Amino acid sequence: MNAHAQTNTEATPVAGPPRINEPAPDFDTLTTDGRKQLSDYRGKWLILFSHPADFTPVCTTEFTAFARRAEDFAALDTQLLGLSIDSHYAHIAWIRSIKESFGVDIPFPIIADLDMKVAQAYGMIQPGASDTQAVRATFVIDPEGVLRAMVYYPMTNGRSVDEFYRLVQALQTSDAHKVATPENWVPGQDVIVPTPQTAEAAEARLSEGYDTKDWYFSTRAL
Incomplete structure (x- = not known):
């Protein structure tokens, strides 16, 4: 060659x-x-x-x-x-x-x-x-x-090869479910619900059934 x-x-x-x-x-x-x-x-x-x-x-x-x-x-x-x-x-x-x-x-x-x-x-x-x-x-x-x-x-x-494996899992989960994932998330843990984009949506968030800490921070199970 x-x-x-x-x-x-x-x-x-x-x-x-x-x-x-x-x-x-x-x-x-x-x-x-x-x-x-x-x-x-x-x-x-x-x-x-x-x-x-x-x-x-x-x-x-x-x-x-x-x-x-x-x-x-x-x-x-x-x-x-x-x-x-x-x-x-x-x-x-x-x-x-x-x-x-x-x-x-x-x-x-x-x-x-x-x-x-x-x-x-x-x-x-x-x-x-x-x-x-x-x-x-x-x-x-x-x-x-x-x-x-x-x-x-x-x-x-x-x-850390383990981190890149975890990252691919997180990206695929975000794509499939339209959610975000918290620090060091792994499958089986709760995911983050998208933050409301209007004042009306923020008011409604408290009654939507998520685990809500504040209007901008809500999580749910998959």
């Missing part, structure tokens, strides 16, 4: 960083599972996450954690897609190393982003941290290709 095959990555340029509730930047890129486009994930949720470099300890812990929860994410109709500014062959070698050293199979593809087009489109390059490596950025993209959440971590500290 020639060098062009390792770096042939296309991402739609954006005027500024990606923004929540707007279409996620498109991409057409080489991965460890063949070429992938954002449209390949249409109809499913997607977690796109970057890491600074292959063969590094913090990144290895994150990848093994995502791998161990891959089936749980799949049960939420959610796919995983990794990225770093490393070569296609480095990714393959790292996957093999993780299998040999930790006994963990990496079941999701990893983008080889040597030309940094995807990383730049998604704002994964933070000059204050590095001009040549992606920070630990995580993007939750819904089945319509809309960016619903993004979280950035520094290079020194690993992410």
Whole structure:
């Protein structure tokens, strides 16, 4: 395979960083599972996450954690897609190393982003941290290709995979039931009812049967 095959990555340029509730930047890129486009994930949720470099300890812990929860994410109709500014062959070698050293199979593809087009489109390059490596950025993209959440971590500290699993559950619940969720919400707990938008609705809220602490704060069971 020639060098062009390792770096042939296309991402739609954006005027500024990606923004929540707007279409996620498109991409057409080489991965460890063949070429992938954002449209390949249409109809499913997607977690796109970057890491600074292959063969590094913090990144290895994150990848093994995502791998161990891959089936749980799949049960939420959610796919995983990794990225770093490393070569296609480095990714393959790292996957093999993780299998040999930790006994963990990496079941999701990893983008080889040597030309940094995807990383730049998604704002994964933070000059204050590095001009040549992606920070630990995580993007939750819904089945319509809309960016619903993004979280950035520094290079020194690993992410909580459990939190991203919880976040997808919360987003799906909000979409399905038109509600909000409180701090650290997990399925089975009460959800927050939308706040009344008029004085008349606020007056009526007290008699609507919710657990109401004040006119703006009401919860209910699902």
